[in-house]
Structure formats: C-alpha cells, structure tokens
Amino acid sequence: MSLHAYWAYGLRIHAEIVCPELPSPPESAGDPDVTIRLLPPVESVSESLENRYFEVRPGVFQLAVPGVGQYLVEEGNRISVEPVAGASPEAVRLFVLGSSMGALLYQRGLFPLHGSAVETPWGEMIFVGAQGVGKSTLAACFHRKGYRLLSDDVCAVKSTAEGFEVLPALAQFRLCADAFERLGSPQGARFDVDKFVVPMGKGYCPEPMPLRAIHILAYHESDIPEFKVLRGFDRVQRLVENLYRPHYLKGQSTQSDLMRMAGMIAKQTTMAEVFRRRDPEALDELVDVLESAWAERFAANPVKEEK
Amino acid sequence: MRRFSPEDKLFRNQEMLSTELDQETVLMSIDAGAYYGMEGPARSIWEQLATPMTFSSLVDKLVEEYRVSPEACAEDLQGFLGEMEQEGLLRVG
Numbered sequence: 001m002s003l004h005a006y007w008a009y010g011l012r013i014h015a016e017i018v019c020p021e022l023p024s025p026p027e028s029a030g031d032p033d034v035t036i037r038l039l040p041p042v043e044s045v046s047e048s049l050e051n052r053y054f055e056v057r058p059g060v061f062q063l064a065v066p067g068v069g070q071y072l073v074e075e076g077n078r079i080s081v082e083p084v085a086g087a088s089p090e091a092v093r094l095f096v097l098g099s100s101m102g103a104l105l106y107q108r109g110l111f112p113l114h115g116s117a118v119e120t121p122w123g124e125m126i127f128v129g130a131q132g133v134g135k136s137t138l139a140a141c142f143h144r145k146g147y148r149l150l151s152d153d154v155c156a157v158k159s160t161a162e163g164f165e166v167l168p169a170l171a172q173f174r175l176c177a178d179a180f181e182r183l184g185s186p187q188g189a190r191f192d193v194d195k196f197v198v199p200m201g202k203g204y205c206p207e208p209m210p211l212r213a214i215h216i217l218a219y220h221e222s223d224i225p226e227f228k229v230l231r232g233f234d235r236v237q238r239l240v241e242n243l244y245r246p247h248y249l250k251g252q253s254t255q256s257d258l259m260r261m262a263g264m265i266a267k268q269t270t271m272a273e274v275f276r277r278r279d280p281e282a283l284d285e286l287v288d289v290l291e292s293a294w295a296e297r298f299a300a301n302p303v304k305e306e307k
Numbered sequence: 308m309r310r311f312s313p314e315d316k317l318f319r320n321q322e323m324l325s326t327e328l329d330q331e332t333v334l335m336s337i338d339a340g341a342y343y344g345m346e347g348p349a350r351s352i353w354e355q356l357a358t359p360m361t362f363s364s365l366v367d368k369l370v371e372e373y374r375v376s377p378e379a380c381a382e383d384l385q386g387f388l389g390e391m392e393q394e395g396l397l398r399v400g
Contacts, residue, residue, distance in 0.1 A: 232331035233344025239341065249340065256324075256337040263326040263333055263342075 005032075009105060009156045010167045010208060017081070019268070021097055021197070023171045023206060033106065034077050036096060041085040043194045045070045045181050054099075056119065056251035061103035068092060076107035090192050097170065102154060102245045109254040110167070111157040111261050113214070117150040117166045118142045119205045122298035123212025124166040125290075126155050127274075128242035132215045134268070134276065134283055137179040139214040140198070144183065148205035154244045157211060157265060164211040164265055171204040173198050182280055213270035214239065215290075220275040225286050227293040228273045233265035238273075309388040311399070313363035317388065318398040319356045338393060343396065346387070348373065349387065362388070 006013040006022035013022065015036035045064040053064045061073040068091045069083040079100045081091045089149035105112040113147045116139035127135045139152050148283040157163050175183070189198045216238050220226065230238060240246065240262050243300035249255055272291070324335040332345040332353055345353050348369070355368050366381050373380070391397040 211333075232329045232346065233333050233342070235328055236333050236342050237344070255340065259335050259337055259340070259342075260324055263324070263335060266333075267326060268330055 003095050003224055006031075006208075009101075010111065010158070017093060017096065019065070019093060019097065021093070021170045021172055021185060023168075023204070028208065031255060032245050033280050034079065036079045038083065038273075039080055041080045042070070042082045044084060054248070056103070056248055058251070058253035059107060061100070061107065061248065063095065063103070065095055072108065073100050073103045076109075077103055078104050081217055091268065094193055098250075099245060100154075103248050105154070105156050106252045106254060106258065109159075109257050109261075111159075111258055111265065113155045113157060113239075113242055114153070114244040115155055115242065116152045117155045117209075119148040119150060119209055120212070120294060122294050124150065124158075124209040124212045125212060125294070126166065127217050128155075128214065129217035132176075133219060135217055136173050136175055136181075137182070137280075138217065138283050138286065140175060140179065140183050140186075141172050141287050143173070143200060143203045145287060146203075148203050149200055150205050150209060152200075156260075158208065159261055159264070159286050162210070163268060165208040167208050171200045171206075178280070209251045211265075211269055213294075214242075214265075214273065215272050215274045217274050217276065218243065219278055221277070222275070225282070225289045226273075226275040226279070227289065228275070230271040230273060236262055238271065239266050308386075309399075311362045311385055311388060311394070312363065315356045316359055317356055317362060317365060318354070318359045318400060320396050320398060323396060334396060339395060341394075345395065352384075352387070353396075359400075363391040367391075 003014045003016060004018055005025050006015060006019055006147055007025040008022050011033040012025055013034045014032035016038040017036060020254040045066055059075045063071040067084055068087045069081055072080040079096060081092060102112055112243055113126055114130055115126050116124045116135050118139060127138055129135055136152050139149055143149055150166050153175045154169050159168055176195060180196040186198045189196050243249060245293060249258060276286050309374060326333050330346060332350050334343040351372060366377055366384060369380050370377050388397060392399060
C-alpha cells in the first residue's frame with residue numbers, strides 16, 4: 001500500500017488513502033505525527049458499536065457509521081479505517097477528515113472550534129456560529145477580497161508560550177449550493193457528498209497565526225449589522241458551545257486541560273457576537289463592518305506590519 | 308432539597324478550578340464537565356467560603372455586606388446553597 005504525505009493542523013500525516021483535501025507537507029522528509037491506515041473492508045459495522053455510534057475513552061475514540069465504515073483513533077497519532085464494502089471513498093474520507101480528525105485533535109490537547117479562520121493584519125479572526133448562519137460563505141467573502149484563510153471548518157487552537165495560535169487546516173471551502181452560486185461558481189470546484197468543495201489556492205495560509213478574536217455569527221431582524229463584545233461567563237459558555245463535536249470532549253484524557261484552556265482562551269481573546277440580517281447580500285456588507293470594527297478596536301496593537 | 312441548619316459547616320469543593328472574567332468568577336467542574344458563572348452575591352458567597360464556615364456565620368457576613376435582614380438572607384441562602392450542593396460545588400459537614 002502506498003503512503004501519501006500530507007500536512008494539516010501543524011501535523012505531518014502519512015495516509016494509506018488519497019486525501020485531495022489535505023495540503024502537501026512543506027518538506028518531504030521526516031517521520032509522521034499521524035498515520036492513517038486503511039484496513040480491509042467489512043460487511044457491515046459491528047453491532048456493539050452501531051448502537052452507540054461513538055465511544056470516547058482515554059486515548060481511544062471509536063466511531064461507527066452504518067453503510068460507511070468504522071473508525072478507531074488512538075493516542076493522538078493513529079487513525080484506522082475499516083470501510084464497509086461498497087462505500088464510496090468520498091464518504092469514507094469525510095469521517096476521517098471530520099469526526100476522526102476532530103477526536104485526534106482532542107487527544108492531542110488541541111482546542112478545536114467549529115468555524116472558519118481569517119488572517120488579518122490584527123491577527124487571526126475566528127468565526128463560529130450555528131449551522132447555516134453563513135460561516136463558510138463569510139470566509140469565502142474575505143477570501144475573494146484577498147484575505148488568506150487558515151481553515152473553513154475546524155479551527156484548532158494551540159496553547160503556546162506566547163499565548164494561543166490557530167493551526168492551518170484544510171485548504172478548501174465547503175459551500176452549500178446557494179453560496180456557491182452567489183460567489184459566481186468559483187473555478188476548480190467539485191461536488192462532494194453534500195457540498196461544493198472550492199480550493200483556497202493562494203488564499204490559503206499554511207503557517208500557524210496568533211489568535212486575536214472569536215466571533216459568534218448570528219442572525220437578527222434589524223438591517224444594521226451589530227458587533228457586540230461579550231463579557232464575563234458568557235465568554236466561556238459561548239466558546240465551549242462552539243467546540244467541534246463538543247460531545248467528544250468528555251472522557252478524553254485531556255479533558256481537564258482543555259476545560260482549563262477554555263477559561264484561558266476566553267480570558268485572553270476578544271469574543272464578540274456579530275449579528276447580520278438574513279438577506280444573503282448582508283455578508284459583503286458585514287466584511288466592511290468587521291474591518292472597521294477591527295481597525296478601531298485593534299489599531300493600537302497590530303500583531304504585525306501592514307502588507 | 309435539604310434544609311440547612313445554622314450549625315451546618317460549609318466547604319468549597321476544592322477540586323473546582325476557577326478563573327476571573329470581567330466581574331464574574333467562572334468555576335469549572337472537571338467531573339461534571341460543566342462551567343458555572345458566579346456574579347454579584349453568588350460571587351461573594353463563593354469568596355466567603357474560601358474559609359469554611361457555618362451557615363449562620365455566612366448569614367452574618369452577608370448581612371454586613373448587603374442591605375438585607377438575617378431572615379431573608381437565610382431563606383435565600385437555603386435555596387442557593389442547596390443548588391450549589393446538588394451541582395457538587397459545595398460540601399456540607
């Protein structure tokens with residue numbers, strides 16, 4: 001079985017499956033941090049797992065997706081996949097790069113948020129929020145305006161001596177049909193399971209970047225966009241609500257570290273609710289509003305020189 | 308829910324982690340996988356309990372701090388401390 005080398009979340013990944021979603025490593029040599037093994041197909045997922053769908057124990061995560069495959073994630077460095085005979089490679093891969101990778105990030109003590117990350121002169125800006133609120137589409141608007149992105153789906157936050165940084169993930173967007181058309185059906189896109197996949201190209205930022213602010217995107221009825229800074233306990237609560245697969249946290253050996261990390265991220269990072277109207281045109285306008293809000297709020301303390 | 312008697316001694320659960328956010332104290336229970344926000348009187352109750360004390364001494368402390376009668380204070384505390392105990396934030400000895 002040939003091995004394919006990839007690079008995501010600051011990890012060198014060797015996989016026995018082809019993952020066009022994953023960026024190539026910056027240099028070819030070196031031992032992998034993570035290996036993804038493809039085991040022989042099974043007739044169906046095991047019944048004991050099927051009833052529970054997933055299980056978390058210290059250092060071990062198991063997931064069974066009927067008709068697709070079963071997945072085992074161990075010690076933050078191994079993912080094993082047993083596909084169900086006849087399942088499409090796209091579907092099998094979806095749960096490797098989504099659920100399994102999410103569990104692996106928890107095992108490694110990284111804090112995975114469900115959202116998009118945009119690189120700005122003021123630092124990394126993360127957007128989280130409920131399904132369908134326009135996180136990916138907003139990220140795509142920034143991308144079209146020339147900003148680089150680190151991630152469109154899972155933003156892994158890492159604790160460092162200097163503070164927190166966001167790790168670059170997949171170099172692509174997953175857009176719903178409506179957003180895809182609205183953005184003028186971007187080049188190089190393909191349809192995958194349920195979304196249009198659009199590569200970020202040069203608009204992908206492959207280096208970790210310091211985290212500056214986390215925005216919770218939501219709808220409101222007013223026509224005027226609103227930028228409202230969160231205070232106190234809400235900051236922790238809203239942060240934890242927006243974890244990627246939050247139900248994977250409990251039972252991890254890293255649970256207490258990650259809970260403590262949530263408190264520290266909430267304390268050291270600006271957290272704001274950002275309200276938009278439902279009209280799809282609202283997102284382009286929101287980009288301008290956010291640029292002004294950031295310039296006003298963070299101008300005194302940019303993390304790097306303007307380009 | 309229990310009724311506290313004036314002599315009941317109240318202890319913080321020492322395993323709770325806490326952090327200060329703006330004017331609030333955020334408690335984290337690793338066992339329950341839950342976070343709790345404490346502000347205003349709740350926060351000062353938690354701060355008072357840094358030193359274990361009896362129910363009646365806690366009432367005395369709060370009556371000094373807030374404009375409230377000992378009777379009303381004791382009644383409110385019954386409910387609040389009961390919830391804290393249920394959530395595992397507090398132990399009673």
